[in-house]
Amino acid sequence: MSDVPGGQPTDSALDPAPERIREMGAAAVEWAAAYQEGIRDLPVAPRTSAAELKAQLAEPLPAEGRDFEALMERFRDVVVPGSRHSGHPRFFGYVSAPGVAVASVADFLASALNANLPAWRSAPAPTELEHVAVDWIRQALGCDEGAGGLFTSGGSMANFTALAAARHRHCGDEVAAHGAAAHPKPLRIYTSAEAHHSIHKAAALLGIGRANVREIPVDERFRMRVDALSRAIEEDRAAGLDPFCVVASAGTVVTGAVDPLASIAAVAQEHDLWLHVDACYGGFARLAPSARPLFDGLSEADSIALDPHKWLYLPADVGCLIYRNPEQVKGAFALGADYTRVLHSEPAEAFAFWDYGPDLSRRFKALKVWMTIAHVGADAMGEAIESNLDRARHAAALIDDSDDFELMAPVELSIFCFRHVPASMRGRALSDDEERELDKLNERIMLTLQQAGSSYLSNASIHGRFALRGCVLNYRTTRHDMEILLDDVRGAAATVPPP
Ligand SMILES: Cc1ncc(COP(=O)(O)O)c(C=O)c1O
Numbered sequence: 001m002s003d004v005p006g007g008q009p010t011d012s013a014l015d016p017a018p019e020r021i022r023e024m025g026a027a028a029v030e031w032a033a034a035y036q037e038g039i040r041d042l043p044v045a046p047r048t049s050a051a052e053l054k055a056q057l058a059e060p061l062p063a064e065g066r067d068f069e070a071l072m073e074r075f076r077d078v079v080v081p082g083s084r085h086s087g088h089p090r091f092f093g094y095v096s097a098p099g100v101a102v103a104s105v106a107d108f109l110a111s112a113l114n115a116n117l118p119a120w121r122s123a124p125a126p127t128e129l130e131h132v133a134v135d136w137i138r139q140a141l142g143c144d145e146g147a148g149g150l151f152t153s154g155g156s157m158a159n160f161t162a163l164a165a166a167r168h169r170h171c172g173d174e175v176a177a178h179g180a181a182a183h184p185k186p187l188r189i190y191t192s193a194e195a196h197h198s199i200h201k202a203a204a205l206l207g208i209g210r211a212n213v214r215e216i217p218v219d220e221r222f223r224m225r226v227d228a229l230s231r232a233i234e235e236d237r238a239a240g241l242d243p244f245c246v247v248a249s250a251g252t253v254v255t256g257a258v259d260p261l262a263s264i265a266a267v268a269q270e271h272d273l274w275l276h277v278d279a280c281y282g283g284f285a286r287l288a289p290s291a292r293p294l295f296d297g298l299s300e301a302d303s304i305a306l307d308p309h310k311w312l313y314l315p316a317d318v319g320c321l322i323y324r325n326p327e328q329v330k331g332a333f334a335l336g337a338d339y340t341r342v343l344h345s346e347p348a349e350a351f352a353f354w355d356y357g358p359d360l361s362r363r364f365k366a367l368k369v370w371m372t373i374a375h376v377g378a379d380a381m382g383e384a385i386e387s388n389l390d391r392a393r394h395a396a397a398l399i400d401d402s403d404d405f406e407l408m409a410p411v412e413l414s415i416f417c418f419r420h421v422p423a424s425m426r427g428r429a430l431s432d433d434e435e436r437e438l439d440k441l442n443e444r445i446m447l448t449l450q451q452a453g454s455s456y457l458s459n460a461s462i463h464g465r466f467a468l469r470g471c472v473l474n475y476r477t478t479r480h481d482m483e484i485l486l487d488d489v490r491g492a493a494a495t496v497p498p499p
Pocket residue numbers: 094095153154155156157196198251252253278279280281307319
């Protein structure tokens with residue numbers, strides 16, 4: 001509300017009266033509460049098309065504004081039914097969080113406060129809160145005091161930022177000033193053949209080149225083979241290439257494999273390479289007692305990428321990057337300009353996030369992370385993650401006990417990969433042609449399942465074969481949901497003609 005000459009308060013779309021803000025908020029909160037209440041009864045994915053949605057949504061630039069009620073109606077009637085509901089307890093696709101309610105409230109508050117966090121001076125308390133929330137994550141991971149970092153848009157950006165820091169430690173200012181061509185030898189990154197493609201993308205964007213990401217073979221549990229890693233580094237050095245970084249995965253996106261972190265850390269140390277761990281999917285599983293031993297060695301990493309918008313259950317978007325030694329990375333990002341000159345002398349007040357990553361303006365993502373952890377507590381979070389692990393193991397046991405499904409990879413965390421095998425193909429070796437038919441059959445089963453709307457799986461390629469892939473990442477998912485899922489897959493298979 002603003003005053004116009006004459007002292008009358010205004011009430012416009014740009015500057016609404018407090019009463020209007022209360023009305024808008026009440027309508028939004030009412031919708032959010034009802035949505036959470038009824039989410040189990042919604043079809044998991046919409047039955048719609050781009051053409052249908054465009055017909056409902058496209059319109060010319062509006063010259064005149066319209067009432068909030070009309071916009072809310074469009075949201076309720078078109079946007080919601082045209083959305084996939086990742087918070088549904090039987091949404092098992094990709095790596096998607098349900099979006100915990102307290103975080104959606106925090107997102108609203110962050111926008112209402114409109115804090116922007118490039119530096120302490122821009123947002124003193126929000127900056128301190130980001131330090132607190134990042135430090136809680138550091139503690140959850142078991143990293144040493146002194147490690148610290150920042151929130152990012154997501155895991156891809158956290159991986160990109162870590163590789164930029166790693167490259168700078170190795171190459172110094174020369175590459176920052178003159179570009180990748182200023183470095184005398186091709187730089188090499190090592191990661192497993194199962195690593196997320198954001199590593200390759202970062203290498204491309206940083207001028208290192210996708211071809212210089214050397215993929216190390218994996219063992220029978222899809223974990224990086226440490227002997228092959230050592231050999232690859234030695235071969236490359238002998239060939240005149242310049243190894244500088246190893247990227248281990250703590251939860252691969254396809255099967256959830258956690259690389260042997262302690263052994264990889266020892267190799268990285270021996271060869272003086274930066275160790276980055278992509279823990280975007282798996283990292284928070286360290287809070288679950290049954291998974292904790294998998295993360296031994298994580299604290300040795302120079303950097304760790306995480307995604308609170310995955311297994312901390314938060315709504316998108318928020319990623320996180322933790323550096324073991326934050327002060328060491330500043331050279332990679334610091335750039336002097338008059339508008340970034342910090343005049344505070346107290347170090348905590350001279351702090352700027354732009355020294356630790358590429359962004360200048362930054363949303364107050366820390367509020368939703370802080371509110372979620374503080375409201376739920378680490379113990380309850382660990383129990384929820386443990387329940388997700390249990391559901392995936394339960395599905396694996398049901399699959400193993402069945403005669404119409406086949407598990408295609410070990411269940412390491414909460415991802416399970418399997419396929420339907422029709423009676424005519426069971427209990428014998430299949431020819432290549434039959435394998436291809438089985439791929440097509442399972443692909444059709446997945447599409448039918450997704451259309452039906454009771455459960456949702458995505459797909460993966462395991463040893464070149466099509467797999468139905470599920471990832472349990474929702475505190476609402478029960479063991480019974482896993483049984484319903486398998487029945488839904490059977491129902492889909494019954495409607496798809498066998499090869
Ligand atoms: C292992 C892993 N790394 C990185 C990413 C990328 O994360 P984001 O989608 O937040 O960019 C993902 C996403 O699924 C992932 O599973």
